[in-house]
Amino acid sequence: MCKARYVPWQFTFHFIAIYAKHTRADRSQLWTQLSDCIDDNRPLLLAGDFNVISSISEHRGNALPDVNCIFDFSNFITDNSLIDLATIGSLYTWHGIRNTGAVWKRLDRFLMNPPLRDYFTEVRINVLARTSSDHSPILQSGTNNTLSCPKQFRFQTMWTSHPDFINVVRLNWNQQADGGGMRALAFKIKRLKRCLRIWNRDTFGNVFDRIRVLESSVAEAENTFDDDPSPGSRESLHKLQADLLQALKQEEMFWKQKARVKWLKEGDSNTRFFHAVVKDRHQRQRISAIKSGTGELLTTQPAIQTEEVSFFSGLFSAEDCPGMEALLQCLPVGVLDSDKAALSLPVTREEVKEAVWKLDPDSAAGPDGFSGAFFRHCWDIIKDDLYMATLDFFAGVPVPRAMASAQIVLIPKKLNLDTFADYRPICLFTFVSKVFTRIIASRLSTILPKIISREQAGFLQAEAFKIMFYWLLNCYNI
Template sequence: MGTSWHNVNGKIWIFVDAEIQVEIMRDTEQLLSCRFTHLGDGQELVLTVVYASTDRSGRIALWEDLYDMSSHITIPWLVGGDFNVITDDIEKFGGLPVQFAETEDFRQCIDICQLMDLGFTGSMFTWWNGRSDEACIFKRLDRCLGNQALQNCFPNLEVEHLIKQGSDHSPLLVNMRADSRPIRKSFRFLNFWVEHESFLDVIKENWVESYGSDPFFNFHNKLKNVGRALSKWSRDTYGDIFKQIATLEEVVQVHEQEFEQNPTGLNRERLQRVQADLIRFYAIEEKFWRQKSGMLWFQDGDRNTKFFHAHVNGKRRKLQLQRIQDHPGTWLDTEEEIAQEAIRFFSDQFKEENIPTDFSMLDKIPKMVTEEQNQQLYEMPDEAEVKRAVFGLNGDSAGGPDGFTGRFFQACWEIIANDLVTMQSGFVKGRSIVENILLAQEIVHDIRIRGKPANVVIKLDMEKAYDRSMRLVMKTLSNYEKVSGHKINKQKSVVYMHHLTSHNIKELVFSVTQIPKKDFPFTYLGVPIYYGRRRNIHYKEIIEKIQNRLSSWTDS
C-alpha cells in the first residue's frame, strides 16, 4: 500500500509506493524535498518538487533553499516541477520580449547548485495561457534538473513532455530505470545536408587524414570520421528538428482552433509566419523519412488551414504493410494472416525440400559471354566507369551499414573520387579481402544498437559449391533454403545475439532456425569478430599461431 505527502500549503503532493522509505528533508511553500531509499536494493535519491512563486521577488526564498540544500547533497538529486520562469528567450513564444533580469536569477541558481537541465522529448512549451492570436503566450515553465551523481547513477534518464489535459501545464514523465541500455542511434546520412552552403567545407576538412596504406581500411575510417563530423555539424546547424516540429505544431494547433471559431478575427499574418517555419521543418523531416517532399503553399487562409489540418494529421503516417501475397498468390490483408504467412515463409527457408536430379535442360543454354567479355570482367575499372556507377546509385538508399546514401557519394565525388577509385582494387581477383572483414565487424558492432525487434547475426555455413553446383542450378526461387545458390549447413551455422537478449527470444530463434547459438567472439577470414571493447583475449588464437610458427623456424 502506497503513501502520500504534501507540503505546508498543500500545493505539492508526492505519492510513493510501499517499497520506498521516505524522509522529509525540507518543506516550504515553494518546495517539498524528500530522501527516498529503496528497501530492496538500498538505492538512495533526493527528490525536490518545486511549485515556484509567480513573482520574481517571491522566488528568492526558493533559490536560497536550493543553494543551501546543494551544499549538503552528495547522492543523486532530482529537482523538478513548475519554476514559473524560463532560462532563455527561445523558451517563450508570444507576449512581451524577455528581459534579462527575468532569467538571470534562475540561471545563476542552476549554476551555483551545479545542476544540469535533463533535456526532454516532445514540445518545448509546457505552459499555455489559454489565449490565441496576439494574446497567445507559450512558455517552458516546467523542467527537471539533476546533479552529476544522478546522471552517473541513471545515465539513461529521460524526461517527456506529455500532452496538456485539463490543465494549462504539461505533465512531465521521468523514466529513470537504471537497468535499461542506452539507445545508440546508428549514423544516417540526411540528403538535405548537401543543400547547405557549408556542407562541402565540412567534408573537405574531415576527408584529409590518411589511416594507412590499405585502401579499404583508409576509406572506411574516413567515412567514420566524416560521419562523426556531420553529426556534430547537423546538431549545431539544424538543432533537433523533431523537437522543434513538436513545439511549432502546438502553436499552430492553438491558432487553427481560434480560426475555426472566429475566421475573421485571426491575425493571419502571424499564423502564416508560424506555419512557414513549420513547413520548413516538415520538409526536412519528410526528406529524413525518405517520403515525398515539396508542399503547396496556399495564399488563401481558409485553404491554408485545411491543408494544415490534413498534413498535421497525416504527416507521420509511416509506410505500413497493408497486405502480402502468399506462395499460391492469394492476397492476405488481416494482421493475423500476415503474421502467420511471415512465420511460414521464414521457417521454410530452413527446411529441406526435394531436389531435382534431371539437369538435361542445361544443355540447351547457349554460351552468351565471349572470352573477351569474360576477360573484361577481371580488368580494373577506370575512374569514368566508377563515376558512372556512383551516379547510377539510388540517392535515397544506403548500400551498407555505414548509413551513407548514394546522394553523399554523388555530391562529394570531387573530394572522395581518388580514394573510391583506388579502393576498387579490392574487388579484383587476388586482391585485398579486408573489406569483407570490415563489413562483418561493422555489422556485429551494431548489434549493440537497441531496437525492436532485437538485432541478431547469423553466420551461415554452406555445403560445398562443387558438390552441389549442378543440382543447385535447377533450384527455383520458390525453394527458400538457399543463400546465393547454396544449401545451408545448419550443423555448422551459428546464431549470435547480444548477451542481454532474453531467454525467450533465444529459444524462439532456435525453434525457427534449428541453428545453435554461440557467444562472441568468432573468427572470420582468420580475424576475430567481436563487439564492445577490444581485448587481448580476442587475438589470443592469432598470437599463438604466430608464436608457434616463429618457434618452428630454424637458422639455415
C-alpha cells in the first residue's frame, strides 16, 4: 500500500497494486490481508490483475470457471463495500487459448471504496486495445466538476412530518384559482410549488445543518444536566433530544425517497445505506462516454447529446404500413354496446380515490415534482379539485400543457454500456396523468379479454398493461 497525492486537486488517497496468484488458497489469503488493510474512512483504490472473475458474465468460452473462486472474490468485494464500476469498451481484459478452445475473462479491474468514489462527479474506466500482451490495459479517469443546471422542484416526503405543513398547503390551496377543472388544478399545483419552495427555505430549513446544531446543543445540555440535575435542565435535555430524533428521522426520509429502494421495509435507521445507493445510482446513470452509430467514442457532452437525439429520433420514427386497412377489416368486433356504455359512465369520486391509492406513492415524480405521497397526505384538501379535473378529462377537455408534459429518462439495460441501444427510455408522467390512466386501465380490464385473443394475451400482464394504457393516454391527448 502506498499513499498517493494528486497535486492539482490537493487530493490524497491510498493505492494498492494487485497481482493475485493462480490458486484459490493463495487468493483467499490475499483477500483476508486486503480486508485488514481497508479503512472505511480514507479514500482507497485497488487496481491490477486479480486473476479471478466476480461473476459468470465476465467469462466467455468453453472452459468452465471455478464457481467457488467467483464466490470468494464476490464476497470480498461485497463485505468491504468496494465499488466495481463498469468498463467502456470490451468487457473482457484477458484472452487466452486452452485445451477446450479460446477463453475471454475480465481479470483486471479497478476497485474503489465509497470515500474515493464520492470525491468524483464521474469516473470512466476504459479497456484499451491489447498489443503484445494477453492482457488489455485499463485506464481510469475521473472529474470532480459539478454540472450547472436548474434545480428541479421535488416534493419531499419529510415535509409531511412538520406540524405546519398541512396548514401551509391548505391556506395556499384554498385561494382563488383561474378557471376550473384541469386548468384550476394545474394552476393550484404550480402556485403551491412556489409556496413550498419559500416555506422550505425560510421555515423547514436545511435538515443537515439542523442536525449538526442539535447534536452540539444536546451535548451541551447533557453536560449541563450532569452538573445540575434539576427538573428544568432535564426538561430542556429531553426536548432537545426529541428535536434531534425528529431531525434524524427527517434525514432518513430524505435519503430513502432519493434512493427509492422498494424492497426495504421499516426498520433501523438506514441513512448511510440510502446515501450509498443514491451515490451509486448517480454514478451509473451519468453518461460520460458513448459510441456513435459509426463506432466513434464520444466523450464530450455536446457530442453525446447530439448522438442521443439522433439515435432515439430514428428509433421512434413512424413507418408506413401499406395494406393495413384491408387487414383491419378482417378483425372481429368484440366490443358490445353495453361495453361502450360502461366505458362512458360518469367517473365517481370512489374511482378517483381508488386510482390514487392503487398507484405507488414513492414512485418517481413527473415534471411537476409532486409524487403520490403528496396526494395521499393532502387528500382531504385536494380531492375535490382532482375529481373535477378528472371529469374534465373524460369530457374531452384539452389537457393543459403543464399536466400533459412528461420527462424521458434513460435506464441502463446492462452493466457495460457501449451505445444508446443499451439504454431503455422510460417516460415520467405527472401523477395526475397517472390517475387518469389508472381509471382507464380499471375500466378496460374487463373488456380487454374480449378484443385480445388468447395467443396475444400471454404477455399483456403487469408492466405491459401500464405501457399500453400510457399509449392510450397519449392517443387521447392527440
